[in-house]
Amino acid sequence: MMTAMSVQTxxxxxxxxxxxxxxxxxxxxxxxxxxxxxxxxxxxxxxGNYNAYRICQQINSHKSASDRVPNVIRQICQTYLNNxxxxxxxxxxxxxxxxxxxxxxxxxxxxxxxxxxxPLLLVTLEDCDQAARNRAIAEAQxxxxxxxxxxxxxxxxxxxxxxxxxxxxxxxxxxxxRHMKDIYAKQRLNNSCEY
Numbered sequence: 581m582m583t584a585m586s587v588q589t590x591x592x593x594x595x596x597x598x599x600x601x602x603x604x605x606x607x608x609x610x611x612x613x614x615x616x617x618x619x620x621x622x623x624x625x626x627x628g629n630y631n632a633y634r635i636c637q638q639i640n641s642h643k644s645a646s647d648r649v650p651n652v653i654r655q656i657c658q659t660y661l662n663n664x665x666x667x668x669x670x671x672x673x674x675x676x677x678x679x680x681x682x683x684x685x686x687x688x689x690x691x692x693x694x695x696x697x698x699p700l701l702l703v704t705l706e707d708c709d710q711a712a713r714n715r716a717i718a719e720a721q722x723x724x725x726x727x728x729x730x731x732x733x734x735x736x737x738x739x740x741x742x743x744x745x746x747x748x749x750x751x752x753x754x755x756x757x758r759h760m761k762d763i764y765a766k767q768r769l770n771n772s773c774e775y
Contacts, residue, residue: 613631613706613710613711613714614631614704614705614706615628615629615631615632615633615634615635615636615703615704615705615706615707616628616629616631616632616702616703616704616705617632617636617649617653617701617702617703617704617705618691618700618701618702618703619649619653619657619700619701619703620698620700620701621657621661621699621700621701623649623654623657623658624649625648625649626700631705631707632703632705635684635705635707636648636649636650636653636705638679638680638682639652639653639679639684641680652677652679653686653703653705656673656675656677656686656688656703657688657701657703659673659675660673660688660689660701661701664690670689671689671690672687672688672689673687673688673689674686674687675687675688676708682707682708682709683707683708683709684705684706684707684708685705685706685708686703686704686705686706687703687704687706688701688702688703689701689702690702709738712737712738712739713734713737713738715737716730716733716734716736716737716738717730717734719733719737720733720734722770723763723766723767723770724766724770725763725766728749728759729759729762729763729766731749732745732749732756732759732760732763733763735748735749736760742756742757742760
């Protein structure tokens with residue numbers, strides 16, 4: 581006679597084997613910038629890519645197991661389950677949360693694979709601060725910013741005020757304003773060249 585715990589363990593093992601069969605798809609998922617988690621409706625970890633492990637490890641910094649779904653993510657999943665029917669698979673819940681001064685965007689939606697009858701939750705975890713850094717770096721290259729302008733732009737895109745940027749870079753607020761004026765001029769020039 582199987583206990584509820586052993587049935588659950590068998591189900592999770594079955595999901596893990598089904599979802600890791602395709603090496604090609606796994607490579608794609610692993611290369612995503614966002615963390616991707618598959619979680620049971622009970623909140624158990626079924627699959628997580630590298631970035632999901634990394635983000636969960638940061639959130640669970642005081643715990644040893646990085647493959648444990650953090651309580652705050654479990655709570656977001658529970659809110660989704662309480663408010664979204666399985667009959668509407670397109671519905672999605674998006675929530676933003678902060679841990680150790682890092683902003684995360686958590687998206688939850690239904691995920692059901694044809695081979696299994698048990699629905700799962702697809703949870704994507706976005707490190708908003710890292711995303712802002714990546715955007716700022718791409719924009720710096722696009723607008724051909726100098727190294728110092730890139731430093732200013734990076735901090736600006738991460739939400740720093742002019743005064744905070746000046747403090748961080750050991751310059752005056754007027755210097756930051758001058759760099760921002762030059763950055764905006766390069767943006768306008770770039771935008772006019774695109775048309």
